[in-house]
Amino acid sequence: MAAGGERAKPAVQSRMENFRKVRTSEEESPLPFSDLPPDVVEMKVKEGSKIRNLMNYAMAQMELKGRRQIVFSGCGRAVTKTITCVEIMKRKLGGLHQVTKVRYKTLLEVWENQDPLPGGPAQNLTVHKNVPSICILLSRDPLDPNETGYQPPEPAAGLQAQPGEAAEDVSGSSSKGLKRPLPPPSEELLTKKLQVQGAGDPRGTGASDHQPDHHQ
Structure with a gap:
């Protein structure tokens, strides 16, 4: 039995190596804030997003288009980048009220079998992952200070x-x-x-007398 088990383990690993992740999608869920305007801008930060591109668009919405509120959201490895974007905007604009909500979101990962059985259909695996998620609301207008996660302007x-x-x-x-x-x-x-003594002394000043000792 032990020998058979040892032979089966590499076979399982070789089959899993044939799968490759082809798609990742997030579970759609409403924003965890009340009384948001219907056209509020949500900046969905991804792991591969460029902070410069995100900030250029967000600043244009707040300054050029006169938006009063904006939401930054990210999950998994994008949480840190989401917080970075929020801190940059707070420094650039100033006077922004903030509400932070932390929750979990479900990621759907689709894995495709790269070596299917001859004559059989391609085998796909769907993996559900629960990852931490963060949503941060920034507002020029005052927000409810009693709401959980509220942070007043600096x-x-x-x-x-x-x-x-x-x-x-x-x-x-x-x-x-x-x-x-x-x-x-x-x-x-x-x-x-x-100086006066040195000017009247033909041998020079006391400092010049000590120069040979210094060089030695």
């Missing part, structure tokens, strides 16, 4: 205070920096005395 005052703080740090460091390079009065007097 305070503009805090953002404007940063340049002031930086200016204060720079001014403070510059004023301190001016005090540090100034030599004490005793050093200035000592330098002047050495």
